[in-house]
Amino acid sequence: MTHVVITGVGAVTPAGIGPEALWAQALSGRSRVRQIDRFDASPYLCxxxxxxxxxxxxxxxxxxxxxxxxxFTHLATAAAGxxxxxxxxxxxxxxxxxxxRVGVTVGNVLGGWEFAERGLRDLWAKGPRDVSxxxxxxxxxxxPQGNICITFGIKGRARTFVCDRASGAYAIVHAAEMIRRGHADVVIAGGSEQPLSPYAWACCETGGFxxxxxxKQPEVAYRPFDRGHTGTAIGEGAAFLVIESADHARSRGAKIHGELAGWATNTDGYAPTYTIEPNGRTLSRAIAQSMERAGIAAGDLGCLYADGSGVPREDAAEVAAIKGALGSHRDDVPVTAAKPATGHLMGAAAVADVVAALRTLSHGLxxxxxxxxxxxxxxxxxxxxxxxxxxxGRQSVAVVSRGLGGVNACLVLKRWPG
Incomplete structure (x- = not known):
């Protein structure tokens, strides 16, 4: 069987530049969410x-x-590099x-509206000849997909996934399957998001999450699973992984950060404006399938990185899904959520969670x-x-990701020996 491993990580997030900044912020138990100063956000509820x-x-x-x-392309290209x-x-x-033999997969939700809005303002104010x-x-x-290929001279398969907040997870899953099927020797997989512009923000706010x-207290506003949860605080950032087979990594003497041992995706088909059906059964099945494919029993799981949107109904359904997947071991598997430390990075969120989960495996925390x-x-x-x-001392971690319309994904990572 082909073992799919991660040999490179890059991250640009509200925590700072690099994976260690992201990890330090997660460990701190504090949030980097702040008042928006990129544009005038005063007309918005959030x-x-x-x-x-x-x-x-x-x-x-x-x-x-x-x-x-x-x-969002700047963030992606820097993180991929x-x-x-x-x-x-x-x-x-x-x-x-x-x-x-090198591929690229990217997750994104909103596209590049900071650039687009400038062009639209020029269109209406001056006319089409003044548009960039x-x-x-x-x-x-x-x-980002195209510019990463151009910048780094990549000629293999490339694809972008727009699966709402599960986009980055789907990019990772597709990358792993490309490696398993022999479609590439190496895949650069990740996600990028930049929602900080008036139109992009309006799209997010009308989404209701x-x-x-x-x-007035932004650093404590995003509180998934807490009694005071009222919704998500999102953020900008990018995170990327280098994914390849263990044999290929060894052949070039690469350091292995961890193994992507199992994964599963599915869709609730419940409602377009919900991330998850109320009973969480379909998400529960994805979590269970990813563990089964990784050869991990629920009682052996070291911890689970929950999606943690902070939307009350979504939190409740996710808790039900996790309970269903863990069964009698639900009291024995620690559950965390890294997103409140930076804000939910949407298309990049699952990839950032994987970066943190790899540090959990290497640092034992x-x-x-x-x-x-x-x-x-x-x-x-x-x-x-x-x-x-x-x-x-446990050797595996699960990462859950979800998106509007009931798009579900779960990834299981294992510590690589040595």
């Missing part, structure tokens, strides 16, 4: 978000590239991996759920609160 303010695009990318692309560097991956002939010639290529969700509370003080009634799982908890 005025808070996670901003990747440490990232200055021109510090990472050529000025001409920055000018003709949107920030960091993952490639971390993996020690050379994409070239004859002294590296053949470009035709890069308007069409800068805003659409597949822009943003918290309408917490503008489960980070706490930021802002979870009193679990809501009936939420009787073993939530990690306050401070990090020891992994107790």
């Amino acid at each position: 005025q808070i978000a996670g901003q990747a303010d440490a990232f200055v695009a021109t510090d990472w990318l050529p000025g001409r590239f920055v000018k003709k692309t949107d920030r 960091a993952a490639i560097e971390d993996a020690g991956l050379r994409i070239s002939r004859p002294d590296g991996v053949a470009p035709e 010639p890069y308007q069409a290529t800068a805003w659409f969700p597949a822009a 943003l918290t309408p509370h917490g503008n 489960v980070p706490p759920v930021a802002n979870l003080e009193r679990p809501a009634a009936g939420f009787d799982l073993d939530f990690v609160t306050g401070t990090a908890r020891d992994l107790r």
Whole structure:
């Protein structure tokens, strides 16, 4: 059987630049959600978000590239480059991996509306001749995919997934299946999101999942599974992985961060505006199938990274799904959620969770759920609160991801020996 492993990680998030910044923020038990200052958010009910303010695009990318692309492409290209560097991956002939054997998969939800809105303002105020010639290529969700291929000389299969907040998870699953089926030797898989523009924000707010509370105390507004949960606080960022087979990684002397041992996806088919059916049965099946495919019994799972949207009905359904999947071991598997530390990164969220989960496996620590003080009634799982908890020597972690319309995914990671 082909073992699918992760050899490179890169992240640009509200926590800062790099995986260690993301991990440190998760361990802190605090949130980086703040008042939005990228645009005037005062007309909106939700005025808070996670901003990747440490990232200055021109510090990472050529000025001409920055000018003709949107920030969500800047974030993606920088994070993908960091993952490639971390993996020690050379994409070239004859002294590296053949470009035709390298693939790219990207998850995204909103596209590049910061760039698009500038073009639309010019269109209505001045006319079509004043619209940037890069308007069409800068805003659409597949822009990061294409620019990553161009920047790093990748010639293999490439695909973008738009599956709402599960987009990044679907990108990882497709990458793993490409490796298993021999369609690529290496896949650069990740997600990117930049929702901080007036139109993109209006789309999110009309989606009904943003918290309408917490503008005066943004750092404690996003509190999944807590009695005070009122919705999601989202953020911008990108995270990418280098995925390949264990044999291929060993052949080039790469360091292995962990194994992507099992995965499963499905769809509730319940309602277009819900992430999950109320009883959580379909999501529960995805969690159980991913563990089964990884060869992991529920009682052996080290911890579970929940999706944790903070929307009360969604939290309740996710708790029901986790209970169903863990069965009699529901009191023995620690449950955490890393997203409140940065804000939910939407298309990049699942990938950022995998980055944190890999650190859980290597450091033996489960980070706490930021802002979870009193679990809501009936939420009787073993939530990690306050401070990090020891992994107790266990070797596997599950990551849950969900999106509107009932799109579900679960990934199981294993610690790689040595």
